[in-house]
Amino acid sequence: MTKNATTRAATLPKTSSATTTLSILAxxxxxxxxxxxAGHVQAATLHDAAHDVRHATGFPCH
Ligand SMILES: [Zn+2]
Structure with missing residues (x-):
C-alpha cells in the first residue's frame, strides 16, 4: 500500500507536466x-489584413 502511494505520487506530476508540454506544443x-x-495566402484581402496585424503587433515585416 505504501509502495502504491509512492508510485502514484511519483507518476502524477510527470503526467501533468507531459500534458502541459503537449498543450504548449499544440x-x-x-x-x-x-x-x-495568413502570411502566404494569395488573397489580397487576407494578405492586407495579415500585413496590418503584423505592423500593429510589431512583428518584423519590411
Ligand atoms: Zn509591412
Whole structure:
C-alpha cells in the first residue's frame, strides 16, 4: 500500500507536466500555422489584413 502511494505520487506530476508540454506544443503549432497561412495566402484581402496585424503587433515585416 505504501509502495502504491509512492508510485502514484511519483507518476502524477510527470503526467501533468507531459500534458502541459503537449498543450504548449499544440498551441505553438496552431499559432505558427495561422501566421504561415495568413502570411502566404494569395488573397489580397487576407494578405492586407495579415500585413496590418503584423505592423500593429510589431512583428518584423519590411
Ligand atoms: Zn509591412
Amino acid at each position: 498551441a505553438a503549432v496552431i499559432g505558427l500555422g495561422i501566421i504561415s497561412v
